[in-house]
Amino acid sequence: MRGLMIAKQRRGLRRVEVERAPRLGLLRPTPTGFRVTVRLHDGQTPDDYERVLDKLAHAWRVHSVRLVGWRPGKVTLVATMTDPLETVAGGHSLADGLLRVRVGRLDSGEWFVIDFRKVPHWLNVGATQSGKSNLANALIAGLAPQPVALVGFDLKGGVEFTPYQRRLSALATERAECARLLADLVGIITSRMALCRQHRVKNIWHPRLPEEARPTPIVVLVDEVAELFLMADPKAEKEEVAAVATRLLRIAQLGRAFGIYLVVCGQRVGSDLGPGVTALRAQLTGRICHMVNDDETAKMCLGDMDSRAVAAARQISADRPGTAVVLGADSRWHMERSVHVTEEEAEAAAEEHAELAPSWALLTGGPAIEVADAEELEQAVDEFAAPDLEDLPV
Ligand SMILES: Nc1ncnc2c1ncn2[C@@H]1O[C@H](COP(=O)(O)OP(=O)(O)OP(=O)(O)O)[C@@H](O)[C@H]1O
Numbered sequence: 361m362r363g364l365m366i367a368k369q370r371r372g373l374r375r376v377e378v379e380r381a382p383r384l385g386l387l388r389p390t391p392t393g394f395r396v397t398v399r400l401h402d403g404q405t406p407d408d409y410e411r412v413l414d415k416l417a418h419a420w421r422v423h424s425v426r427l428v429g430w431r432p433g434k435v436t437l438v439a440t441m442t443d444p445l446e447t448v449a450g451g452h453s454l455a456d457g458l459l460r461v462r463v464g465r466l467d468s469g470e471w472f473v474i475d476f477r478k479v480p481h482w483l484n485v486g487a488t489q490s491g492k493s494n495l496a497n498a499l500i501a502g503l504a505p506q507p508v509a510l511v512g513f514d515l516k517g518g519v520e521f522t523p524y525q526r527r528l529s530a531l532a533t534e535r536a537e538c539a540r541l542l543a544d545l546v547g548i549i550t551s552r553m554a555l556c557r558q559h560r561v562k563n564i565w566h567p568r569l570p571e572e573a574r575p576t577p578i579v580v581l582v583d584e585v586a587e588l589f590l591m592a593d594p595k596a597e598k599e600e601v602a603a604v605a606t607r608l609l610r611i612a613q614l615g616r617a618f619g620i621y622l623v624v625c626g627q628r629v630g631s632d633l634g635p636g637v638t639a640l641r642a643q644l645t646g647r648i649c650h651m652v653n654d655d656e657t658a659k660m661c662l663g664d665m666d667s668r669a670v671a672a673a674r675q676i677s678a679d680r681p682g683t684a685v686v687l688g689a690d691s692r693w694h695m696e697r698s699v700h701v702t703e704e705e706a707e708a709a710a711e712e713h714a715e716l717a718p719s720w721a722l723l724t725g726g727p728a729i730e731v732a733d734a735e736e737l738e739q740a741v742d743e744f745a746a747p748d749l750e751d752l753p754v
């Protein structure tokens with residue numbers, strides 16, 4: 361009897377699942393480490409590997425391991441020997457084709473490219489001194505040589521964007537000015553809408569639109585967005601704030617189709633700022649989360665779909681400004697560090713290419729710009745905001 365129990369226990373013990381050694385393919389060297397394909401054991405899924413990547417990094421004595429792809433029965437892992445974000449060398453051309461800027465490096469060693477035609481609007485969040493303005497500098501420096509109009513909203517009294525004014529087509533430093541400028545942008549949308557209807561196209565990039573009729577794309581940079589929504593005197597300012605919020609939202613909804621792109625920076629962009637903020641945030645699909653002081657802010661920026669992205673953002677240390685977790689076109693998250701672009705460098709780029717800044721009058725078509733009313737805009741969202749696959753830029 362006793363013997364039988366021991367045998368049963370032994371059999372039980374033998375059946376205990378142990379972690380099986382991974383079946384590694386050939387290690388292929390990369391500039392920063394190596395790449396390897398692993399054959400999955402029966403019952404394993406790529407998720408099983410996703411969960412243990414940091415354990416693997418320790419076991420392999422490398423800085424990090426990432427899962428970069430899978431095929432049925434196989435996953436591909438990339439190991440990086442040293443931290444590629446320790447220093448991010450600049451000195452390259454930031455511009456990378458129309459509306460594309462190589463603003464930094466991903467931890468995979470690849471460029472982090474902001475491509476406005478792929479991901480039109482970006483939310484750039486971080487605590488003070490985390491690197492938000494540096495990223496804006498990189499964008500200014502990268503876009504300055506391109507046939508693109510730049511617009512600044514800088515409610516910190518203009519300290520951030522005034523140095524780049526010669527390359528900006530418009531700069532607003534007070535809320536009333538912002539409200540006017542946003543109304544002008546809605547006006548620009550209105551006239552581009554008419555242009556697109558006239559040529560029966562759904563966006564300004566459509567090949568059917570004659571090249572000479574194609575309007576200049578506009579990138580709008582907003583620093584410290586909270587200032588647009590905060591009210592010292594709610595009674596007096598409520599209307600203005602509501603107008604600002606609605607216009608921003610319309611621009612975000614229709615911007616992709618009409619070539620107007622938003623980069624919204626802020627320490628916090630939470631619903632506490634007002635009802636319009638959540639709707640606006642939902643339109644800003646590109647996300648950059650620098651170092652933040654609380655989980656809430658990281659979740660607000662990155663969403664709570666992937667707790668690992670939030671955890672990674674919370675680990676960014678203050679002595680690594682410019683480091684961020686980013687969500688972009690492939691809807692996966694990456695660690696990134698932007699190239700260090702000083703105010704002086706961005707200013708020099710802005711000066712050098714000042715003649716490329718189209719005047720505001722040219723962009724708006726003059727002072728008597730027509731602005732669609734609320735109802736027309738709502739219709740336009742239905743008509744133009746849903747991207748038609750055929751019409752997407754190539
Ligand atoms: N990628 C980077 N590499 C090296 N240094 C950086 C990088 N990004 C930013 N810095 C440095 O960190 C400091 C803070 O950066 P930045 O001004 O961009 O922060 P911020 O988030 O805009 O802060 P604030 O909210 O106070 O405006 C600056 O001195 C800047 O030079």
Ligand SMILES: [Mg+2]
Pocket residue numbers: 492493494520
């Ligand atoms: Mg700043």
